[in-house]
Amino acid sequence: MADGEDDFSQLPLSDQFIHKNWKARKGGYEAATKAFDVAQTENDPLVRQFVSDSGIWKGVVADSNVAAQQEGLAALCSFLQIAGKDGCTRTRKETIAPIVEKGLTGRPAAKQRAQEAILLYIELDKADPIIEELLALLSHKQPKVIAATLGALTAAYHAYGCKTIDPKQTLKVLPKVYGHADKNVRAAAQELTVEFYRWLKDSMKPLFWNDLKPVQQQDLDKLFEKVKDEPTPRQERLLRTQQAAPPPAAAVAGPGGGDEGYEDELPEEAEDLELAVDVMPKVPKDFEERLGSSKWKDRKEALDELHTAINVQKMEEGPFDNIMRGLAKSMKDANIAVVTVAANCIELFGRGLRRSFAKYRSTVMGPMMERLKEKKQAVADAIGSALDAVFASTSFNDCLEEILEFLKHKNPQVKLESTKFLIRCLKSTKAAPELAQVKSIADASTKLLTESQEVQRNAGAEVLGTLWKIMGDRIMNAHLEGLDEIRKTKIKEYHDAAEVKAKYKPKAAVPPKPAPAAAGKRPVGKKPMAKKPTPAAAPPAEDTAPLAPKPTSRPGVSKLGPPKSGLTAPSGLRAPGLAKKAPGLPLPGTSTASPKRQGFIGAPATRELSPEEEDYAPPAAPKFGLGRGLAGRPLGKPAVSEAPPPPVVSGLAAADRAELDELRMEVERLRKQTEDLRSDRTRLSSQIHELQNQNAQLIEDHTRDVLSIKAKETQLVRARSDADAAEQLVATQQREVDRLKRELSRQIRATSPAPYDASEQILSDTGMNGSVGGRFGDSGYEGAAVGRYRASRTYGGAGAASPGGEGKENFSDGRSSKLSPLRGSGSGFRASASISSSSGGRASPADMGASTNGAESWKRAAEVTQNLKERIALMKAKQAARNQGQ
Known part of the structure; x- marks a missing residue:
């Protein structure tokens, strides 16, 4: 293995x-x-x-x-x-x-x-x-x-x-x-x-x-x-x-190493760690359309849905321009519920977008501050919170100009709420205002001290007290001069109670001065190193004594004041005293300095130099004397080697000083130009806001006028249609009236004279008291004659006359019948009587039939007459009713 x-x-x-x-x-x-x-x-x-x-x-x-x-x-x-x-x-x-x-x-x-x-x-x-x-x-x-x-x-x-x-x-x-x-x-x-x-x-x-x-x-x-x-x-x-990567600047500057600086950045780091949420998918697609609805409930529901969608701690940037314009327009809404929800939405946008919200500040800040005129505290609080969120996402310099403009507003409520907003800004800002801004704030606040309302005066005093806490006594004393003791006491109370985050730190008066001083000190630091290798004797005391004190006793002669004072300060000893310790020492025989430089040292010092010579000769002598004073023993070589630089440095310092003065003047001029441009910008911005408000008002007036014109046109169309209908009705009624008039005239002609006059005349002529048949017995013929007469009168006499020419003559003409209505009747009666008498007092059957037909004609005539009377009465009643209606 x-x-x-x-x-x-x-x-x-x-x-x-x-x-x-x-x-x-x-x-x-x-x-x-x-x-x-x-x-x-x-x-x-x-x-x-x-x-x-x-x-x-x-x-x-x-x-x-x-x-x-x-x-x-x-x-x-x-x-x-x-x-x-x-x-x-x-x-x-x-x-x-x-x-x-x-x-x-x-x-x-x-x-x-x-x-x-x-x-x-x-x-x-x-x-x-x-x-x-x-x-x-x-x-x-x-x-x-x-x-x-x-x-x-x-x-x-x-x-x-x-x-x-x-x-x-x-x-x-x-x-x-x-x-x-x-x-x-x-x-x-x-x-x-x-x-x-x-x-x-x-x-x-x-x-x-x-x-x-x-x-x-x-x-x-x-x-x-x-x-x-x-x-x-x-x-x-x-x-x-x-x-x-290099460590953070704050960590390097930490007093105990790097930990303190890192700890200072932890809050910002924790803020950056919050997750940004994309809210655009949650915003209603028809938000703009619903926000422009004429019903306030629809507008409020759209804003409520937007509020729910953007209610996050941190949100990603997105195309919110149209939404911001809609929210700014909602600040002018007549319904305060809509205004409140819109202000809450702006607050969420400001806190969610943070620094990214700065580009929308100009869109929403002006309308919000204009709506501060609302007296309901709930609405004012909602707008105030939204303004605080806007300020937190921007800076004091961005908001100050607009705030100062609204401090001059004619509405007291707007002026008061704008002052409160300025106070909150001063307390929460981390950067102290600039001196020019301090002056603008102090002037505006001093004017508030003269307001008639106490709450306005207190607000102005609080602004001055808070500003005093930030800037300190030295700067604010100039702005508080001229105020009475009562107002100063009030301002002092607000100063003591104010809690601010910023503190003014004055800058160095002239930052370029340390650089020339350091450049002048650099040769002094090199002197001992150059003097030690080649020590040399100093000139006689009577030559050096008058020259040593010149740089300090006559500082105005040289053009480089600060470097000379810097050179004499470290020695702590007077050059004449040091020169007396080494009298009679010769100058060094072996020197690296050029003859020209040695000539500077060998220049006579017992006589007073002319102004022309002071610009060139004296600087070499102080260097020589100072070299001995700084070293503590007579050293010649370093003094000789360092004699030439002072004139050059002096010339550069004078040029630097002249350039510095020019730069200061240029800075002052640019500052004035900046202030002028800022004032112009403020004025133009106020004009822009006024024009925007006027434009919005004109648009509203135009819309209202257009709607009014449309309403008038609608009314006019309706009136024309009503007039046409009335004209048609009048024409119809007129035709009906004409028709009735024609019919009335026709009926009047047909019924004049009254038929019963002839019968009464006949009855009166015959002497029969209501009974014709009583005289003649069987008086059928006489009744028939009367009936024929009435029928002839009723129907124009056509076909009702006797066979003889007399009857036709009497009943054919109306006027003749009216003039002598009984003449024909009498003839007929006499004829009837004669016929009756010739027949032996009895009527034939034909005569009886004629008498029956006459009675029926009589009845028909009476009925027609009665109907005509009723129609005439009805027509008169209608005419009277029409006259009353008119």
């Missing part, structure tokens, strides 16, 4: 990896582990061999022998450590699934090494490919593989954190895992969910929480309570890219 083992070790490692004998494979894995550990770089031939032959690792991690597999996983870990990103990307597709199926379900030692291999795969490149491979294994047939996969995911998120590994895709598949029949799988899923909760808290719930059963939600809530108060965890392992 020993010989066989020796033979195994003599085989190449690649042959040992695929050997049939598990001991040969195990020995090859161990030898490879040692070889990878001693390799220097990823370009080592052995490393490159196994990178090229990446398929061999699939059999290594899935070795059928558990002992060999354990060593194979160790060899893979060593290989990944040295192979780097290239070895990771070439082997991970072949090895991840076998590692989970064989390694994570094996012995504890193999499980530990398999877990380390997965973490190394993530560390060397990125986590997304590994997470995808692991999520694919959640559909495995064996429950133990699924549980092992969930454990690997938990370890990965625990080590690298949810900021490095995106948790969205994992959270979305959790409900499927919770529905597994195996309890170990469900338990592993709960551990993974708790790990997510440590990092994300409640922001992870929108992705999967509603897909869980109520019982599962209750169980998870109990587990969440145990870790709810724990601080947000920190990333334990770093990717190779993170290891190569």
Whole structure:
């Protein structure tokens, strides 16, 4: 066996990896582990061999022998450590699934090494490919593989954190895992969910929480309570890219190393870890159409559905422009319920989009502040919360101009609520206002102190007090001058009670000054090193004494004031005193300085220099004297070598100072231009808002006028139709009236004169008192004559006259009958009487028949007359009724 083992070790490692004998494979894995550990770089031939032959690792991690597999996983870990990103990307597709199926379900030692291999795969490149491979294994047939996969995911998120590994895709598949029949799988899923909760808290719930059963939600809530108060965890392992990156600036600046700075960034990190949710699919498709409905209930329902869709802690960016315009328009809605829900939606957008909401600020902020005129406190509170969310997503500089404009609003309610909003902004801002902004705020607030309402005055005082707390006494004293003591006392009370997050820190007065000072000090630091090798004698004391104090006694002569003061300050000794300690020492005989420079030192110092010479000659002498004072002993060579730089430095400093003055003037001019442009921008922005409001009002007026015109047109059409119908009715009634008139005239002509007049006349002429038959006995003939007369009068006399010409003459003409109605009757009567008398007083049967026909005619005439009377009375009644109706 020993010989066989020796033979195994003599085989190449690649042959040992695929050997049939598990001991040969195990020995090859161990030898490879040692070889990878001693390799220097990823370009080592052995490393490159196994990178090229990446398929061999699939059999290594899935070795059928558990002992060999354990060593194979160790060899893979060593290989990944040295192979780097290239070895990771070439082997991970072949090895991840076998590692989970064989390694994570094996012995504890193999499980530990398999877990380390997965973490190394993530560390060397990125986590997304590994997470995808692991999520694919959640559909495995064996429950133990699924549980092992969930454990690997938990370890990965625990080590690298949810900021490095995106948790969205994992959270979305959790409900499927919770529905597994195996309890170990469900338990592993709960551990993974708790790990997510440590990092994300409640922001992870929108992705999967509603897909869980109520019982599962209750169980998870109990587990969440145990870790709810724990601080947000920190990333334990770093990717190779993170290891190569420089540490954060805050961590470097930490006083105790890097931990303090890292802790300062933890709140922002925790905020970034919240998962962004895409809310656009949940927004109603017909939102804009329903928001434009004429019924307020439809508008409110649309806003309620939008509120439900966007009620998340963090949302992804999307095309919200039309929605924001609709919400801004809802601020002008007549129904306060619609306004309240719209303000709540804007608040959710501001808190969900955060910094991404800044581009919508100009769309919604103006209409919201304009609607602050609403006196109902619930509406004002909803709009105020929305404004706070807008401010949190932007900055103080972005909102200040618009706030100051509304502080001048003519509506007291708008002015008061805008002042309260400004106070909240000052208390919550983390950056102190600029000096120009302080002046604008102070001026606007001072005007509020003169308002007639006490609440307005108190609000203005609170603004000044809060601003005082931020800026400090030195800056605010100038703005508080001129106020009476009562107002100052009130402002001081608000100053003491204010709690702010920002604190003004004044900047350095002139930042460029330290650079010239440091440049002037640099030669001083080099002096001792240059003086030590070649010590030299100093000139006589009477020559140097007058020259040493010149730089300090006459600083105005030189053009470089600050560098000279910096040179004299470190010495602490006077140059004349030092010069007296070494009198009469000659100048060095061997000097590296040029004759020109030596001429500077040899210039006479006992006489006063002219102004023309002071610009050139004096700087060399102070350097010489200062060199002796700084060194503490007479040294000539360094002073000679350093004599020329002062004139050059002095000239540069003067040029720098002149340039600095010009730059200051330029800065001041640009600042004034900036203020002018800002004021112009504010004015133009207010004009734009006014024009927008006017445009909206004109649109509303136009719409109202169009609707009114349409209503008038409808009324006009109806009136025309009614007029046509009335005209037709009048024409019909007129025709009916004409017809009745014609009929009436015809009936009147037919019935005039009354028929009973002739009968009465006949009766009166004959002297019969109501009984004709009493006189004549059997008076049939006489009755027939009377009947014929009445019939002739009724029907125009046609065919009713006697056979003689007399009867026809009397009854054919109406007028003649009317003039002498009894003439014909008398003749007829006499004729009848004569006939009757000639016949001996008896009437013949023919005479009796005639008498009978006359009676019937009489009756018919009476009936016709009665009918005509009734019709005439009826017509008169209708005419009277019509006259009353008109």
